[in-house]
Amino acid sequence: MAQQVGLIDFGSVGNVESVRRALIAAGAEVKLIRTADEFDGVSHYVLPGVGSFHEVMEGIRANGLEEPIRQAAQSRPTLGICLGMQMLASLGFEFGETAGFDLIDGEVRLMRCKAPVPHIGFNRIEPIKESPLFAGIDPEAEFYFMHSYEFVNYTDVCALSSHGGHRFVSAVSKGDLYGVQFHPEKSREHGIRLLKNFIEL
Amino acid sequence: MRVIAKLDVKPPHVVKPVHFEGLRKMGRPDELARKYYAQGVDEIFYMDIVASLYQRGILFEQIEATAQEFFVPFAVGGGIRTIDDMTRLFHIGADKVVINTHALQHDASLIDRAARLFGAQSVVVSVEAKRWQGYWECYSDCGRERSGRDVLEWVQEAQERGAGELLIQSVDQDGRQAGFDIDLIGEVKQRAQVPVVAASGAGSVEHIVEMAKAARPDAVAVASLLHYDLCDVAAIKTRLAAELNQDAGQVA
Numbered sequence: 362m363a364q365q366v367g368l369i370d371f372g373s374v375g376n377v378e379s380v381r382r383a384l385i386a387a388g389a390e391v392k393l394i395r396t397a398d399e400f401d402g403v404s405h406y407v408l409p410g411v412g413s414f415h416e417v418m419e420g421i422r423a424n425g426l427e428e429p430i431r432q433a434a435q436s437r438p439t440l441g442i443c444l445g446m447q448m449l450a451s452l453g454f455e456f457g458e459t460a461g462f463d464l465i466d467g468e469v470r471l472m473r474c475k476a477p478v479p480h481i482g483f484n485r486i487e488p489i490k491e492s493p494l495f496a497g498i499d500p501e502a503e504f505y506f507m508h509s510y511e512f513v514n515y516t517d518v519c520a521l522s523s524h525g526g527h528r529f530v531s532a533v534s535k536g537d538l539y540g541v542q543f544h545p546e547k548s549r550e551h552g553i554r555l556l557k558n559f560i561e562l
Numbered sequence: 563m564r565v566i567a568k569l570d571v572k573p574p575h576v577v578k579p580v581h582f583e584g585l586r587k588m589g590r591p592d593e594l595a596r597k598y599y600a601q602g603v604d605e606i607f608y609m610d611i612v613a614s615l616y617q618r619g620i621l622f623e624q625i626e627a628t629a630q631e632f633f634v635p636f637a638v639g640g641g642i643r644t645i646d647d648m649t650r651l652f653h654i655g656a657d658k659v660v661i662n663t664h665a666l667q668h669d670a671s672l673i674d675r676a677a678r679l680f681g682a683q684s685v686v687v688s689v690e691a692k693r694w695q696g697y698w699e700c701y702s703d704c705g706r707e708r709s710g711r712d713v714l715e716w717v718q719e720a721q722e723r724g725a726g727e728l729l730i731q732s733v734d735q736d737g738r739q740a741g742f743d744i745d746l747i748g749e750v751k752q753r754a755q756v757p758v759v760a761a762s763g764a765g766s767v768e769h770i771v772e773m774a775k776a777a778r779p780d781a782v783a784v785a786s787l788l789h790y791d792l793c794d795v796a797a798i799k800t801r802l803a804a805e806l807n808q809d810a811g812q813v814a
Binding site: 375376377378379382383386411412413416444455456477478479481482483505507508509544546547548549550552553 | 655682
């Protein structure tokens with residue numbers, strides 16, 4: 362039976378449509394959630410992510426979605442993608458200091474390394490703890506990254522990746538809450554598999 | 563190094579421009595996008611090459627029809643003038659937006675505003691460079707309009723304004739399949755803090771290898787080579803990995 366996934370569409374930004382198509386390819390039914398009263402009746406939530414931390418968090422607050430999203434993420438398996446992952450943190454530093462959802466302890470800071478930033482392209486991930494998200498995925502598999510900021514976290518790291526000699530957090534998890542810095546919706550069949558793993562949680 | 567398929571579109575067809583002027587029809591964008599996805603392409607760039615020139619709006623329907631059934635990043639450019647244009651593109655399946663004419667000729671703050679809202683990583687600034695004695699000049703509208711702007715100065719400004727990636731095209735080399743403007747790519751790469759996508763001129767895998775070794779961009783955008791089936795994406799990637807002596811998958 363197809364799981365119904367609530368895809369949170371927080372206003373004017375985000376590559377929501379790309380994520381929606383990938384979730385459908387992974388076998389999900391997708392319900393777009395745009396207002397506070399649309400959160401009910403789904404088994405999973407996805408918080409997508411193209412945007413800048415400050416603008417998007419402010420938009421979420423202005424639209425009264427902060428508390429509903431925080432509650433949703435604590436009630437059902439939830440996956441944050443890229444900015445959607447970063448916003449789970451306590452604090453972000455993109456265009457000023459902005460409070461995040463504070464669901465996973467940590468800060469989101471500009472990447473500093475020897476290679477160009479933004480980090481853009483396919484890259485490997487190195488799981489450092491057992492996670493159902495990576496079940497059945499080839500260890501050599503590559504995922505698509507496009508980000509300038511990284512999630513600095515010491516407690517809930519699920520996978521690391523490396524860019525320009527710098528290792529950074531590429532996935533976090535805490536209970537049923539997951540976050541990936543890369544874009545599964547843009548990572549070919551491996552990404553679809555990861556989404557399938559998520560919706561089967 | 564990423565290999566990007568660049569679809570230069572004069573709706574409803576993908577066309578192959580010669581010096582950004584003469585056009586030949588190459589196929590439908592949705593079909594070609596799926597074909598190159600199957601070959602292992604890293605990204606797809608969809609460039610409506612006549613939108614700015616004709617001063618018409620973006621043809622969203624065809625873009626949406628193209629953004630189906632592939633799961634790699636989809637960047638869209640051509641005729642983007644406003645933040646609303648970009649929002650709409652993200653909502654029909656784009657992952658990045660590509661800006662040139664409007665920012666270069668009318669309002670450079672479009673880059674700042676886009677980066678602030680969507681994040682730098684989603685904002686690609688495209689440069690159409692024309693080589694003169696000792697410098698390059700930025701062009702727009704598919705290589706037709708001069709700007710008087712020096713390319714190296716403009717890419718610096720674009721980065722300061724928040725461009726997350728630079729697509730470097732050459733008005734002189736585009737569509738000729740006679741090799742890249744390697745000096746241009748190299749000069750830009752040396753000054754760039756953000757990833758550089760080299761475009762214009764690949765007529766063979768050798769051209770790509772030669773340019774990649776000399777200029778070391780972060781990605782290469784290919785059009786004619788793929789449209790004419792002179793080689794496929796997998797062949798380019800394998801060859802580049804071997805020649806650049808790096809792990810096929812490692813991000814440089």
